[in-house]
Amino acid sequence: MKHNKFHIGYELITGYIYRITIFMLTLSGFAQMPIFKRYYIADMPGLGWLSKFYVTLYLHYLFGIIFLVFTACIITDFFLTLRKKYKITASGYIRVAILAGLTASGIILVIKNFAGYYYAPVFIVVMNLIHLGLVFIFLITGFTCIILKKNWMRDWTTL
Amino acid sequence: MKKNISRRLFLKGGAAAACTLAASSISSAASKADMHEQIATLIDISKCIGCEACVEACCEVNSEKYPKPQKPFPKMYPKRVPVADWSDKQDVTNRLTPYNWLFIQSATVEKDGEEIELTIPRRCMHCVNPPCVKLCPWGAAKQLENGISRIDSDICLGGSKCKAVCPWKIPERQTGVGIYLDILPSLAGNGVMYKCDRCYDRIAAGKVPACIEACPENVQTIGTKNEIIKQAHKLARETNGYIYGEKENGGTNTIYVSPVPFKELNKAIEKGKGKPHFKPVKNVMxxxxxxxxxxxxxxxxxxxxxxxxxxxxxxxxxxxxxxxx
CATH class of the missing domain: 1.20.5 (Single alpha-helices involved in coiled-coils or other helix-helix interfaces)
Structure with a gap:
């Protein structure tokens, strides 16, 4: 019983962290483009920070850190305990693949921002477009899964 | 000021011979710069006479890269989106514009109880870790392995983020030109950003930047970053001078040596749009x-x-x- 309560609490907390992190990553990510000031969004009370490029960059990095800690924790947890009880669903695999692409392209772009790191200019353009494109794909997939009530994982016993 | 004008006339007459000599001595230094090592420029402010030979040479050599905007400009939404049009003011040389990537700033300062006038060539500092390049959301701004940062006018959308994140606000926008015209001209983008590209094509061909070649006073010296830093410190020691650009924004590839403190220089120069400051700059990255x-x-x-x-x-x-x- 204790074990079940722990798991329900764990899933709730991880669920909230995940949603907040994805929301903030998306918002601060879009703020890397000069659009929020142009389209008056940064003029709305409390949203002025969206037009400050360094603030949104630091936030994007900060939530990137939280996302990576969270993701590594979930992956490790899955291999140590969860896989005995749960199976990743097809929609789960699709979302994992998109997130893996987003993470990989994001890490490449973070490394590019260190002093002394050079990539071919075309490669950087492609990485930027892949990163942006995957965000759109992830948002569409995510909302579709919410509407269709598709879970990431499924209990082995229900199969 | 009088002294400057008369000297300018004199120098323009003998510029050809002086430039040949200057170029030959500088190109050997530049040729030593390996393409994979960052190259830097030392600007000895005390030597500059404000003749604007560098400004003219820059315009002449880079005119092919200047914007050729299509008019009328597409109507942009929302209305607050500013139109930046320098195409009718191409002869402006007293500030940075899309058609003028280098200008001469002047300052009247006091040194050893005497009033002196200094003239200073100003352009992109070519930061070691350039925020304009690193934070461009499209990758239109790029840094070459030799440290030159440049904006690719073929893919720049003119969002001006590079200018917003630049500690000196160097890049300048021209509306009505660039790839945004082929995408969503009314809703996204606003032209192309322009700034000094350190004559990257000339350097790739083994030449020196036009401004350096044209300078009759050898105000600028180009070489590897390490060489230039050593030279700057030696010059500063010998002249009791002050250095700017070595530590600013974590280090730049443009090192100024001035006979007066940069705090004084910054107070004396005219600052504002297209006219960069000489303030201390923390490493923004x-x-x-x-x-x-x-x-x-x-x-x-x-x-x-x-x-x-x-x-x-x-x-x-x-x-x-x-x-x-």
């Missing part, structure tokens, strides 16, 4: 670099946390089992 490092080690922390949770669960289960027995 430092916090991002620290966060980036933390990001690379973040997965390890997550894995350790999960392993810790697993260990405590196993331990608790073992404890429960031994209690039951």
């Amino acid at each position: 430092a916090a991002a670099s620290n966060l980036g490092t933390a990001m690379l080690i973040a997965p390890v922390a997550g894995a350790i946390a999960a392993a810790g949770k697993f260990y405590s669960m196993v331990k608790a289960e073992k404890g429960d089992a031994s209690n039951e027995t």
